[in-house]
Amino acid sequence: MCGSRWRARTLPALASTAPRGVVNGPLSMAGHDGAMRRLALLPFLLFSACASPAPDMFGAGRGEVTRGGIRFVVYRQGSEVEVVRMGYLTRAERAPVPALMAEAAAEVTGCAVIPGSMTTKIPGDTGVARFDLDCGGRPPG
Numbered sequence: 001m002c003g004s005r006w007r008a009r010t011l012p013a014l015a016s017t018a019p020r021g022v023v024n025g026p027l028s029m030a031g032h033d034g035a036m037r038r039l040a041l042l043p044f045l046l047f048s049a050c051a052s053p054a055p056d057m058f059g060a061g062r063g064e065v066t067r068g069g070i071r072f073v074v075y076r077q078g079s080e081v082e083v084v085r086m087g088y089l090t091r092a093e094r095a096p097v098p099a100l101m102a103e104a105a106a107e108v109t110g111c112a113v114i115p116g117s118m119t120t121k122i123p124g125d126t127g128v129a130r131f132d133l134d135c136g137g138r139p140p141g
Contacts, residue, residue: 051084054128063108068096072104079133081105081113085126097126111135 051073053060060077071086083101102113117132 051086053082053084057082065104065107067100067104067107070097070100072101074105074108076109076133079111079135080130081109081133082128082130084128089126094126098129101126101129102131105131105133109133109135111138 053062053075057075057077060075060082063074063076065072065074070089073084073086075082075084083105085097085101089097098118102118105111106113111133112135114132114134117130119130120128
């Protein structure tokens with residue numbers, strides 16, 4: 001038996017056994033409307049405040065700095081850095097971010113950022129950027 005004939009026989013029986021508005025008490029936290037949805041968002045909220053590098057930067061040194069009231073996480077591997085901006089900014093607030101990212105990279109690494117070396121995966125992205133470093137002959141690290 002499949003299709004609408006099955007549903008017509010089964011659904012009225014199921015509907016009559018559950019209290020109105022509760023599909024599954026244990027899964028919906030004893031009938032609290034929206035509680036399960038809020039609980040499902042918890043992992044996303046926990047990890048949204050975390051920064052992790054791109055896979056090719058795994059194992060890189062990590063530093064954090066605040067510039068212009070914006071927090072940045074900087075990952076350094078050799079003569080390259082990846083800078084991740086933390087937090088939300090409106091479009092109008094994003095204009096100074098590329099320069100602040102370069103300052104953050106220089107402060108955390110102690111090396112000069114090579115002008116014009118900024119690259120992003122998405123053109124104009126102010127969330128994640130990479131820069132090349134000039135450490136004045138010092139070994140990368």
